[in-house]
Amino acid sequence: MGRVWDLVVVGAGPAGSAAALGALTARPRARVLLLDRADFPRDKPCGDGIAPHALDVLARLGVHGVVDGYRPVAGLRLAPPAGAPVAGRMARPAHVVPRRVLDARLVAAATARGAVLERRRVRSLVREVGRVLVDGEVAARAVVGADGAHSVVRRLVGAGEPGRVALALRGYAPVAADAPDAQVIAFGPGAGPTYAWSFPVGDGRANVGYGTVLGTGPAPTRQGLLDGLERLLPGAGAGGRDWRAHHLPLSSHRPRQPDGPVLLAGDALSLVNPVTGEGIYYAVLSGALAGAAAVRPGDPGRAYRRSLDRALGRHLRHTALAARIVARPRLLAAGLAASGRDGRAFDDLVELGLGGGTLTPRVLGGTLRALVPG
Ligand SMILES: Cc1cc2nc3c(=O)[nH]c(=O)nc-3n(C[C@H](O)[C@H](O)[C@H](O)COP(=O)(O)OP(=O)(O)OC[C@H]3O[C@@H](n4cnc5c(N)ncnc54)[C@H](O)[C@@H]3O)c2cc1C
Structure with a gap:
């Protein structure tokens, strides 16, 4: 069986790397294993918009420079379904960094601090006295499930399926000559936030896409999502490539983090903002808190639930209401x-x-x- 890890993190996206970093910040000598089914660098369908708040969390973990080489984007243009768009400058700019780059940088930061990265697609989790057994062969005192929207860990701890989910398609398209130097979001009509976006990467391309909250009817097809983008931001997707869709589990319908040694972070805990679809900040914040709780004395699940509630509880209640508005x-x-x-x-x-x-x-x-x- 080999050694017992202090922490095994399943999934090495932003939540997983932050969990490893959170654990190693709280206990620098902790033995942390970071598992991912993919090799890095790898793509992840995303708008690539990184809020400054995510960088604050990373700075507290001692991680700097993850947006190096990408310019800040302060402009934000918001278009309602009908009526005049609103344009302004964000008090603190965001960055647009392809996830292929961002996630590899975060993984590198975690391994530089001592986390061990292994490629593995996790399939099973068994709780035993004093430890958790991953895939019948990797033993850990605590596990953080940071394995994204379709989290296996979430299912294995009985937290069920995400309650409310959006589906979004993203691609990379050449920036139109007349496009504003801003993050552009155009909302569509209909119940449940639906919007198209165009976020300039700064290299002549924009990350463009369209997302909609899923209801009880059939999910939109890829063509339906492309049509939605064209309807709300005509021409923005022209010449686009690398189109990929993915689900976003919304925080208005998140599961309760159970007591015990198995913690959920990021999309695995349905922490995507139900109004904007933003999830990276919540992934790094929850990951950092989960990692720290996992290696401290006491019940990790209970401690993490409390720290997450202190950090985000009020905000989550307000965004749930805002989503209905x-x-x-x-x-x-x-x-x-x-x-x-x-x-x-x-x-x-x-x-x-x-x-x-x-x-x-x-x-x-x-x-x-x-x-x-x-
Ligand atoms: C189209 C789209 C646009 C978006 N735009 C934005 C945006 O502009 N800004 C923003 O902040 N958020 C955006 N989001 C949300 C954001 O992408 C997610 O919230 C974020 O990726 C969550 O990070 P995570 O680490 O929880 O999960 P992920 O980034 O999904 O990482 C999960 C990791 O787990 C691994 N994994 C999965 N299953 C297993 C397994 N069984 N065993 C081992 N490894 C496993 C995966 O390979 C992956 O590396 C968008 C989402 C979508 C779909």
């Missing part, structure tokens, strides 16, 4: 109009969509005022 196109348009009139409401909206913000009185009051004619 933006499902109504009239309210969405009013909210965007409010942020167009008041720069501070714009900042609040960005914090709600990308970071740990809440529905502030400025946003709610401005939305109500925008609904009242005259």
Whole structure:
């Protein structure tokens, strides 16, 4: 059987690398094994938009330079289903870094700190007294499931399937000559946030795509998603390639983290922002907290649930409410109009969509005022 690892992390995306780093920050001599079914570098379908908040978490873990070589993008343009778009500058810029690059840099940071990376597709998990057995042969005191939207660990601990899920398709397309130097998001009509995006990478390409929340009907086809992009951002996908779709488990319907030695982080815990589809910040934050809880004394599950609630509980409650508000196109348009009139409401909206913000009185009051004619 070999040695017992202090922590086995399943999945080496942002949540998994952050979990390894969180554990090694809390206990530098911890024995941490990072497992992924893929070799790195590898692609992951994503908009590649990285909120500054994610970089803050990484800096606290002692990781710097993951966006080096990519310029900051401060411009943000938000278009409601009907009416005038709102354009502004984010108080702190975001970066657009292809996940092929970002995730490999994060894995390198984790292994440089002592995590051992192995390629393995995890299939089973058995809890025994004092340890967890992964695939019948890897023993660990604690396991972090950071294996993404279709998490095997999540299923194996009985946390069930994600409650509410979006589906999004992304590609890389040449930037149109008249495209604004900004992250562009155009919302579609209909219940449940649906939007198209174009995020400039800075190398002549933009990451473009379209996502929609899945309901009870049939899921949209690849062509349906491409049509959605063309409808909301005409021409943005022209000449696009590397089209890939993936699910986004939304935090408005996340499972409860159980007590015990098996923790879930990132998409495996359904931590994607239900309004914006942003998930990288929540992945690195939850991963870091899970990794730290896993190697500290006490019940890891309970400690992690508490630390996650302290860090994100209020925000998660507010984004769940915000998701219900933006499902109504009239309210969405009013909210965007409010942020167009008041720069501070714009900042609040960005914090709600990308970071740990809440529905502030400025946003709610401005939305109500925008609904009242005259
Ligand atoms: C089209 C699209 C656009 C998006 N745009 C953005 C955006 O612009 N900004 C943003 O912040 N978020 C965005 N998101 C969300 C973001 O991609 C996710 O929230 C983020 O990747 C979650 O990170 P993670 O580490 O939890 O999971 P992942 O990044 O999915 O990593 C999971 C890892 O686990 C591995 N794995 C899976 N199963 C196993 C197994 N059984 N055994 C071993 N390894 C396994 C996988 O190979 C993978 O490396 C987008 C999502 C989609 C689908």
